[in-house]
Amino acid sequence: MDSLSGISMFVQVAETRSFTEAGRQLGVSSSAVGKAIARMEERLRVRLFHRSTRSITLTAEGTLFLERCRRILSEVAAAESELSGLAGSPRGRLRVGTPQLGDLMMPAFDGFMERYPEIELDIDMSDRMVDVIEEGFDAVIRTGEQTDSRLSARRLGACPHVLVVSPKYLQRHGLPTQPRDLESHFCLQHKFPATGKLERWPLRLETSESELVLPATMTANTVEPLAYAAIQGRGIAFLPAFLVRDALESGQLVTVLDDFMDREVVFWMLWPASRYASPKLRVFIDYMSAHLRI
Numbered sequence: 606m607d608s609l610s611g612i613s614m615f616v617q618v619a620e621t622r623s624f625t626e627a628g629r630q631l632g633v634s635s636s637a638v639g640k641a642i643a644r645m646e647e648r649l650r651v652r653l654f655h656r657s658t659r660s661i662t663l664t665a666e667g668t669l670f671l672e673r674c675r676r677i678l679s680e681v682a683a684a685e686s687e688l689s690g691l692a693g694s695p696r697g698r699l700r701v702g703t704p705q706l707g708d709l710m711m712p713a714f715d716g717f718m719e720r721y722p723e724i725e726l727d728i729d730m731s732d733r734m735v736d737v738i739e740e741g742f743d744a745v746i747r748t749g750e751q752t753d754s755r756l757s758a759r760r761l762g763a764c765p766h767v768l769v770v771s772p773k774y775l776q777r778h779g780l781p782t783q784p785r786d787l788e789s790h791f792c793l794q795h796k797f798p799a800t801g802k803l804e805r806w807p808l809r810l811e812t813s814e815s816e817l818v819l820p821a822t823m824t825a826n827t828v829e830p831l832a833y834a835a836i837q838g839r840g841i842a843f844l845p846a847f848l849v850r851d852a853l854e855s856g857q858l859v860t861v862l863d864d865f866m867d868r869e870v871v872f873w874m875l876w877p878a879s880r881y882a883s884p885k886l887r888v889f890i891d892y893m894s895a896h897l898r899i
Contacts, residue, residue, distance in 0.1 A: 743886050764847050
C-alpha cells in the first residue's frame with residue numbers, strides 16, 4: 606500500500622501545485638510529501654515536477670503519469686465502494702466545471718444537493734476552456750462538438766439560439782424584416798472571454814451577400830447582462846432560448862428573424878474516461894441528465 610499512498614500524494618501535489626497544501630489536505634507535513642515524491646522519482650528514475658522557489662509544475666513525464674494515477678485511484682475508489690456498500694449512499698467532494706450560466710445550472714445543482722446531501726459540490730463556473738484531466742475535474746458541462754478521446758461523454762440536450770428584443774424597442778426603432786436591417790439597429794453582443802472576439806450571429810444570407818457588420822452597442826463576456834439589457838429595451842440580442850424562456854412567455858421579449866436563424870447548441874457532460882465511475886459521479890451524471898432544464 607506504500608505505492609498507493611505515494612500515488613495519492615503525487616496526485617494531490619499535481620492538483621494543488623503545492624507540497625504544503627497537499628500535506629494539509631492529506632493530514633501530513635509538507636516535508637513528508639516532498640520526501641515521498643523524491644522517493645517516487647528516484648524509484649521511477651524520472652523527474653515528475655519542475656520545482657522553483659515560487660511554483661511547482663508537472664514535467665512531460667509527470668503529466669503522462671498523472672493521467673494513469675488518476676485512473677488507478679478511480680479503480681481503487683470503485684472497488685472500495687462495491688465492498689463497503691457506498692453505492693447506495695454516495696458521498697465526498699465532487700469538482701465540476703460549467704459555463705457561466707447560473708440561471709440554467711443552479712436550479713439543477715440545488716436539486717442535486719437536496720437529493721444527495723453527503724456530496725460536497727465544488728463548482729467552477731467559467732467560460733474558459735478547462736483541461737478536465739490536468740486540472741482535476743470530476744466532470745464538466747460543455748457545449749459544441751467534443752473530440753477529446755481521454756473523456757467519456759453523455760449528451761444532456763440541445764437548445765436553439767434566438768434573436769430577442771423588447772416590444773418597447775420595436776415601437777421606437779421598428780421591426781427588422783431581413784438580416785441586413787440589423788446593421789442599422791442597436792445590437793447587444795457576446796464577447797468570448799478567452800479571445801475577446803464577438804460571437805457570430807448565424808443568420809442565413811444570400812450567397813451573393815457580404816457578411817453583416819453589426820453595431821456593438823453593448824458587449825459583455827457573459828450572456829445574463831445582455832438578456833437584462835434586451836428586456837430594458839436597449840437593443841437586439843442573440844441568446845440561448847432557455848435563458849430568455851420566462852421573458853418570452855411573459856411578453857417582455859419577442860423573437861425576430863426566426864426564419865433566418867440556424868443555430869442549435871448541444872450540451873454535453875464530460876468526465877475522465879475510466880472503466881468505473883465513482884458512485885458520486887454516477888449519480889451526478891444521471892441527475893443532471895434528467896433535471897437540467899435546457
